[in-house]
Amino acid sequence: QQPVQSPQAVILREGEDAVINCSSSKALYSVHWYRQKHGEAPVFLMILLKGGEQKGHDKISASFNEKKQQSSLYLTASQLSYSGTYFCGTSPRGGGADGLTFGKGTHLIIQP
Amino acid sequence: EAGVAQSPRYKIIEKRQSVAFWCNPISGHATLYWYQQILGQGPKLLIQFQNNGVVDDSQLPKDRFSAERLKGVDSTLKIQPAKLEDSAVYLCASTLTTYNEQFFGPGTRLTVL
Numbered sequence: 001q002q003p004v005q006s007p008q009a010v011i012l013r014e015g016e017d018a019v020i021n022c023s024s025s026k027a028l029y030s031v032h033w034y035r036q037k038h039g040e041a042p043v044f045l046m047i048l049l050k051g052g053e054q055k056g057h058d059k060i061s062a063s064f065n066e067k068k069q070q071s072s073l074y075l076t077a078s079q080l081s082y083s084g085t086y087f088c089g090t091s092p093r094g095g096g097a098d099g100l101t102f103g104k105g106t107h108l109i110i111q112p
Numbered sequence: 113e114a115g116v117a118q119s120p121r122y123k124i125i126e127k128r129q130s131v132a133f134w135c136n137p138i139s140g141h142a143t144l145y146w147y148q149q150i151l152g153q154g155p156k157l158l159i160q161f162q163n164n165g166v167v168d169d170s171q172l173p174k175d176r177f178s179a180e181r182l183k184g185v186d187s188t189l190k191i192q193p194a195k196l197e198d199s200a201v202y203l204c205a206s207t208l209t210t211y212n213e214q215f216f217g218p219g220t221r222l223t224v225l
Contacts, residue, residue: 002154032213032214040218041116041203041216041217041218041219042155042203042216043216044213044214044215047212047213087154087155089154089155097143097160097162097207097209097212098160098168099145099147099157099160099167099168100155100157100214101157102154102155102156103154104152104153104154105153105154
């Protein structure tokens, strides 16, 4: 079951904040966040595990609400380099190295 | 450290022709994945290998797609015969350990005419 991401697209000014949500109808064990720039491969941002804590590095952080089967990615004080498409990938099993089911993505455009 | 290598980067074929893609994962990565990414969508898992064994191929269209990973290192994905709807970017990824990031290669962009 493909996770649902919202919003589909966001346009921000440099320095503004953004929140991207990822929801699943199935119980999740892990949620992975990736960013993909046009014509490039997806790049890993972070992974959140069931029972784990909120994660973050630099000005990008994420949370995982197991009861709601939902994860949110927070980008604060956005920079031009944050532009791209953000995908959440989910794994319902605790296999650790499972292949992921990705959402359709959220397009983020940061304007100067 | 070298990343995931894929070739070719681009391929244009006509429908009903055959095509093969090659992937060399990061050295030491036991788990290898092939994803299909259609324009405007997220990657879709086609097959997952652990060493040279198949872990998950539930979404692989086995009537036309095949994949192998000989010796547990590089892998080949084949489409025979290709259909128009196979036009996509085929991404190879690998991972070293459990609950770790998947490293993606640059992908092969396939256009079927």
